[in-house]
Amino acid sequence: MSITVTGTSLVTFGLSSIEGSADESPNYLNAMRFQNTAGTGNLVKLEILIDDISPTGNVRMGIYADNNGSPGSRLLDAGEVNVSNGWVGSSGLNLPVTQGTYYWLVFVLQSTNRVSGRTGQPANSHHWYYYAYNALPSPYNVNGTDHGSSDAQWAMRATVSVGP
Numbered sequence: 186m187s188i189t190v191t192g193t194s195l196v197t198f199g200l201s202s203i204e205g206s207a208d209e210s211p212n213y214l215n216a217m218r219f220q221n222t223a224g225t226g227n228l229v230k231l232e233i234l235i236d237d238i239s240p241t242g243n244v245r246m247g248i249y250a251d252n253n254g255s256p257g258s259r260l261l262d263a264g265e266v267n268v269s270n271g272w273v274g275s276s277g278l279n280l281p282v283t284q285g286t287y288y289w290l291v292f293v294l295q296s297t298n299r300v301s302g303r304t305g306q307p308a309n310s311h312h313w314y315y316y317a318y319n320a321l322p323s324p325y326n327v328n329g330t331d332h333g334s335s336d337a338q339w340a341m342r343a344t345v346s347v348g349p
Contacts, residue, residue, distance in 0.1 A: 192348050193346050193347060193348030194346075194347045194348065195229070195344050196223035196224055196344070196345050197223060197342045197343060198219055198220070198221050198223040198342065199217070199219045199290055199341050199342030200217065200302070200303060200338050200339070200340045200341060201234075201342050202303065203234065203302060203303050203340050204302075204303045204304065205302070205303075206236035206299045206300060206301040207300065208297055208298070208299050209294055209297065209298060209299070209300045209339070210294070211242070211293075211294045211295055211297055211318060212293065212294075212315060212317050213293065213294070213316065214291060214292075214293045214313065214314045214315075214316035214321070215292055215293070215311065215313045216249060216256045216289040216291040216311070216313070216325070217289065217290050217291075217306075217310060217311050217338040217341055218251065218256075218288075218289050218307070218309075218310040218311075219287065219288060219289075219290060219310075219341075220285065220286070220287050221282050221287070221288060222285075223282075223284070223345035224345055225282065225283050225347065226281075226345045227279050227280060227282070227345065227346045228248065228261070228278055228279075228280040228281075228282045228343050228344070228345050229276065229278050229344055229345065230275065230277075230278060230343065230344035231246045231261075231263045231341070231343050232272045232274035232341065232343075232344075233246060233273055233274070233292050233340065233341050234271070234273075234300065234301040234340035234341075235268055235269065235271065235272075235298055235299065235300060236270065236299045237270055237298045237299035237300075240268040240269050240270055240298050240299075241296040241298065242267075242294060242295035242298070243265040243266060243267055243268060243294075243295045243296075244268050244273060244293070244294050244298075245262070245263075245265040245292065245293050245318065245319075246263045246264075246265075246266075246274075246275055246291065246292045246341075247259060247260075247290075247291050247321040248263070248288050248290060248291065249288070249324075249325050251288060251289060252325075256291070256325035257289075257324060257325060258323065258324040259321055259322065259323035259325065260288070261278065261280045262320060262321045262323075263278055265295075268294070268296070288343070289312075290341040290343060291321065292339070293316055293318055293319075294318070295318045300340070301339070301340040302338055302339040302340055303337070303338055303340070304337040305337075306336050306337065306338045309335070309336070311334060311336070311337055311338045311339070312332070313332060313333060313334070314332040315332065
């Protein structure tokens, strides 16, 4: 998607097309790996797609650098927002990003909510760790026994302001 505003374009990257939704438990730090296909510019918004008739609690989102196919250092803790049905996001962000670079979009829920997603994505493009709801760790260093990776990703997208 692209929107032009006075010489700049707002373009998204991530996962916007979905095939369904499922309940996601609280206290799991989920990280999805996406290539920035939007362009070089400033990341201004981060969103997750909630599909819940009775959404509750908050969600904390952020962005990590790619470290050879795994989440690396934290680039941005976008803070927390109230969960509601539909696209939920943090805006007013200002993180320089480079086209073609891989980034990990992450979230952790405070309460169980139904989140939209899709399977059949690249292998190991979704990592998760048990992580008590809190500020995002830096670097991506989450200890715990309940962790893993898969080819299923939750619907998250980042909006980049690309301009002259």
